[in-house]
Amino acid sequence: MDLFEKPVKSGMVAIVGPPNAGKSTLMNHLLGQKISIVTAKPQTTRNRIVGIVNDADYQVVFLDTPGLHKSREPMNVEMVKVAMESLTEVDLVLFLVDVSLPLPEKVQREKAAEHAEYLQRIKCPAIMVLNKIDLIDRKKVLPFIDSYAKLYPFHAVIPVSALGGDGLDSLFAEILTLLPMGPRYFPEDIPTDASERFLCAEIVREKVFLLTGQEIPYSTAVLIESYKEDDIKKLVTIHAAIVLEKQSQKGIVIGKGGKKLKSIGIAARKDIEALIGEKVLLKLWVKVKKNWSQDERFLKELGY
Ligand SMILES: Nc1nc2c(ncn2[C@@H]2O[C@H](COP(=O)(O)OP(=O)(O)OP(=O)(O)O)[C@@H](O)[C@H]2O)c(=O)[nH]1
Ligand SMILES: [Mg+2]
Numbered sequence: 001m002d003l004f005e006k007p008v009k010s011g012m013v014a015i016v017g018p019p020n021a022g023k024s025t026l027m028n029h030l031l032g033q034k035i036s037i038v039t040a041k042p043q044t045t046r047n048r049i050v051g052i053v054n055d056a057d058y059q060v061v062f063l064d065t066p067g068l069h070k071s072r073e074p075m076n077v078e079m080v081k082v083a084m085e086s087l088t089e090v091d092l093v094l095f096l097v098d099v100s101l102p103l104p105e106k107v108q109r110e111k112a113a114e115h116a117e118y119l120q121r122i123k124c125p126a127i128m129v130l131n132k133i134d135l136i137d138r139k140k141v142l143p144f145i146d147s148y149a150k151l152y153p154f155h156a157v158i159p160v161s162a163l164g165g166d167g168l169d170s171l172f173a174e175i176l177t178l179l180p181m182g183p184r185y186f187p188e189d190i191p192t193d194a195s196e197r198f199l200c201a202e203i204v205r206e207k208v209f210l211l212t213g214q215e216i217p218y219s220t221a222v223l224i225e226s227y228k229e230d231d232i233k234k235l236v237t238i239h240a241a242i243v244l245e246k247q248s249q250k251g252i253v254i255g256k257g258g259k260k261l262k263s264i265g266i267a268a269r270k271d272i273e274a275l276i277g278e279k280v281l282l283k284l285w286v287k288v289k290k291n292w293s294q295d296e297r298f299l300k301e302l303g304y
Pocket of ligand 1: 018019020021022023024025026037038039040041042043044045046065066067068131132133134135160161162163164
């Protein structure tokens with residue numbers, strides 16, 4: 001880094017909140033690029049994922065995090081720990097909730113109490129982001145603004161649609177006003193610090209989430225076993241294992257005559273090619289590792 005580089009608005013911004021609130025969708029939209037995987041199922045994101053937005057006057061480093069929730073499962077406990085740590089290690093927190101869910105008042109109150117517990121840990125400015133306003137009548141957003149303003153001294157409460165983009169300009173402007181001046185922490189030309197291998201594994205996992213039902217997504221991990229670039233042929237060959245917890249799940253992921261696995265592979269290859277800008281040969285296979293999500297060493301290997 002150039003020592004004489006002029007300081008810019010720069011800092012770390014954690015995107016935290018309950019599962020499925022739209023945290024990854026928000027980060028991708030602010031980046032203008034898909035880095036984090038998105039599905040309609042909760043607990044999609046398992047790691048802290050960095051997304052960097054650069055301009056002449058700023059560098060905003062977003063941290064997309066796993067959803068905050070109560071769980072005793074070892075993997076989920078780790079995921080929540082990652083999100084909790086993000087609450088305390090950043091310059092600004094965006095606390096994101098889904099305001100489109102029609103919840104009974106009692107549940108709403110319980111949720112607010114749980115959120116207040118998380119919010120107590122924050123040591124920096126915070127913005128409350130009320131997401132998915134495209135799904136409800138504008139008038140229904142007002143009570144949320146009031147009730148969340150009581151929970152914590154937020155610098156702002158901003159309704160948005162992370163998917164459609166409504167409210168994101170105001171949100172980004174507010175983010176910039178709250179960030180300190182400082183150096184750029186990352187080079188200007190990279191949108192994330194995640195490796196291509198990691199992003200490829202995530203894409204395969206997203207397709208398993210999207211194309212299988214019931215318990216399969218939560219029992220799935222993806223390991224990239226080899227990643228070879230051929231500069232002459234301009235071809236990247238990737239071998240990946242879809243790791244499941246039980247033998248009985250194998251048939252579901254492979255499907256009749258291998259059909260399901262084939263469609264997972266086709267969908268994943270398209271996205272990987274778009275991400276790395278080269279032709280990809282993706283070879284997938286399915287293996288069973290009994291109760292891998294309880295195995296701390298394996299979780300470490302996966303980076304969870
Ligand atoms: N209609 C609508 N849907 C949205 C919006 N934001 C996100 N979604 C949808 O909500 C679902 C969850 O989105 P994600 O971005 O994966 O949510 P998340 O908070 O990252 O979820 P976890 O990683 O599981 O904690 C997906 O189906 C998104 O398309 C929005 O503003 N409007
Ligand atoms: Mg997510």
